[in-house]
Amino acid sequence: MTTTLTAPALSATDRCDRCSAQAYVRVVLPGGADLLFCGHHWSRHETVLRPQAVQVVDETHRLMPTTSTD
Numbered sequence: 437m438t439t440t441l442t443a444p445a446l447s448a449t450d451r452c453d454r455c456s457a458q459a460y461v462r463v464v465l466p467g468g469a470d471l472l473f474c475g476h477h478w479s480r481h482e483t484v485l486r487p488q489a490v491q492v493v494d495e496t497h498r499l500m501p502t503t504s505t506d
Contacts, residue, residue, distance in 0.1 A: 446495050452477055460499060464491040475499050 450459040452474035459472035463485050473481065475496045486492060 446472075446493060460495045462491075462493040463489045464493075466490055 444462075446459055446462055448458060450462070450472050451457065452459050453472050454477045455474060457474035457476070460475050461473040461478040463471045463473070465471070465488060471485070478494070478496065
């Protein structure tokens with residue numbers, strides 16, 4: 437049996453490990469540990485963490501305001 441490591445989707449209850457704001461990024465590190473970040477803290481730490489990550493679930497696109505065509 438093969439086990440695949442996949443990070444679950446982020447929900448409104450997931451909180452940034454730095455400031456407790458809603459998390460929009462999950463970083464899975466070697467060994468399976470994960471870190472959660474809000475958009476602000478992800479932008480501050482992305483350059484260091486991305487090369488070390490096994491997986492990055494980046495949902496910061498959800499922070500963009502939606503435009504209506506009414």
